[in-house]
Amino acid sequence: MDFGLTGKRAVVVGASKGLGGASAVALAMEGAEVIALSRSGTLPDGLAPEVAARMSARALDLADEAAVAAFCDEIRADPVQILVNNCGGPPAGPARGQTREAWRKAFESMAMPMFALTDAALDGMVAAGWGRIVTIGSSGIEVPIPGLVLSNGVRGAIAGWSKTLAAEVAAHSVTVNMVLPGRIATDRLAQLDAIRARNSGQDMAAVEAEARATIPAGRYGRPEEFGAVVAFLCSQQASYVTGSMIRVDGGATRSH
Ligand SMILES: NC(=O)c1ccc[n+]([C@@H]2O[C@H](COP(=O)([O-])OP(=O)(O)OC[C@H]3O[C@@H](n4cnc5c(N)ncnc54)[C@H](OP(=O)(O)O)[C@@H]3O)[C@@H](O)[C@H]2O)c1
Numbered sequence: 001m002d003f004g005l006t007g008k009r010a011v012v013v014g015a016s017k018g019l020g021g022a023s024a025v026a027l028a029m030e031g032a033e034v035i036a037l038s039r040s041g042t043l044p045d046g047l048a049p050e051v052a053a054r055m056s057a058r059a060l061d062l063a064d065e066a067a068v069a070a071f072c073d074e075i076r077a078d079p080v081q082i083l084v085n086n087c088g089g090p091p092a093g094p095a096r097g098q099t100r101e102a103w104r105k106a107f108e109s110m111a112m113p114m115f116a117l118t119d120a121a122l123d124g125m126v127a128a129g130w131g132r133i134v135t136i137g138s139s140g141i142e143v144p145i146p147g148l149v150l151s152n153g154v155r156g157a158i159a160g161w162s163k164t165l166a167a168e169v170a171a172h173s174v175t176v177n178m179v180l181p182g183r184i185a186t187d188r189l190a191q192l193d194a195i196r197a198r199n200s201g202q203d204m205a206a207v208e209a210e211a212r213a214t215i216p217a218g219r220y221g222r223p224e225e226f227g228a229v230v231a232f233l234c235s236q237q238a239s240y241v242t243g244s245m246i247r248v249d250g251g252a253t254r255s256h
Contacts, residue, residue: 004236006031010082011075013062013117016042018186019136020086022227028054030231032082037071062087062113063105072120079124082234085114085135089188090150092195098149106150111158122169131174132234135162139182139249148192159245166243175242177233182249183211184221217250 010027014020015036021044024036034055036043041059043052060067090106118133125131139145141159144152159178166176183189197207212218226248232238233246247253 001237003030003231003234005082005231005234008032008082008234009080010034010084010234011037011080011117011121012084012086013037013060013113014086014088014136015044015084016040016057017044018188019181019184019223019226020084022223023084023086023134023136023230024055024227025051026224026227026231027082027084027234028052030235032234035080063109065108065112068113068116072116075117075120076123079128080121081125081128081130082132083118083121083134084230084234085118085133087114087136089192090148090154092147092192093149094147095149095153102150103153106154107157110154111161114158115161118165122174125174126169126172129173131169131172132238133162133165133174133176134230134233135176135178136230137178137180137245139180139247139253141178141180141245142247142253142255162245163243170242173239175233175238177238177241177243178245179226179229179233180245180247180249180253181226182221182247182252183215184223184226184248186223189220215250215252219250221248221250 010032012020012024012034015024016038024034028034028051036055036057037060039061041057043055043057060071087110137155138151140148140152141155162176162178193207197204229248
């Protein structure tokens with residue numbers, strides 16, 4: 001199936017590795033010209049030359065408000081057709097006792113840059129009558145993950161924003177969706193498993209086995225399985241999918 005993305009310009013945030021990296025690669029494999037943002041300003045490892053040729057890396061720290069504003073000006077001046085929102089995961093921790101500063105920092109480095117980048121990208125999308133906004137979330141939006149309150153809380157706000165926005169721009173053929181990862185094998189997941197191992201006194205193999213046992217598919221997901229879903233949501237074919245939250249979790253979320 002041709003997703004009809006040849007020559008579309010895409011910005012993918014947090015795209016030097018992990019879920020954003022896999023999403024950027026999937027879009028480039030479909031022919032999109034991808035700008036991959038991250039603090040390091042690097043492309044994912046191991047790219048095929050023809051995929052690398054369609055990707056460019058830019059250094060941008062989402063926590064740097066001025067840098068985000070400058071990049072927003074750039075995409076207002078030179079529009080993109082696809083925006084994949086993503087961010088680094090916030091520190092783990094319980095709901096009780098979080099400081100005001102911790103909440104402020106999480107909101108400012110996760111939600112605020114997404115809102116700003118999306119507003120900037122939407123100007124060109126609405127004017128052109130075509131656009132795709134995909135935001136990477138977490139299964140914690142549907143079933144809060146114990147010990148990850150900053151992620152659960154801020155992403156809840158992002159989910160409300162995404163759904164509201166979808167209805168505002170649907171008539172312009174701009175779709176706005178979220179993709180919710182369960183447990184996809186990335187550096188971030190390995191870090192969280194290491195924290196669980198430390199806190200529980202188990203070794204990593206035991207922590208991973210315990211986690212796998214909660215997933216009907218019996219394994220962690222691969223980043224490329226996640227990226228493929230993002231690419232589909234950006235495709236021409238997904239034109240009537242908007243305001244949705246699509247799980248990529250191997251069946252782990254046990255609600256409808
Ligand atoms: N993996 C999962 O199963 C899973 C499940 C639920 C939710 N999530 C969430 O999905 C998001 C992506 O997860 P991941 O597993 O792909 O994480 P990851 O492997 O740690 O990758 C994070 C990416 O974001 C970039 N990044 C981090 N902080 C940034 C910042 N301040 N400004 C710009 N770029 C930044 C990183 O590059 P640099 O370090 O170069 O900046 C990297 O490219 C996270 O928010 C995570 O919490 C993941």
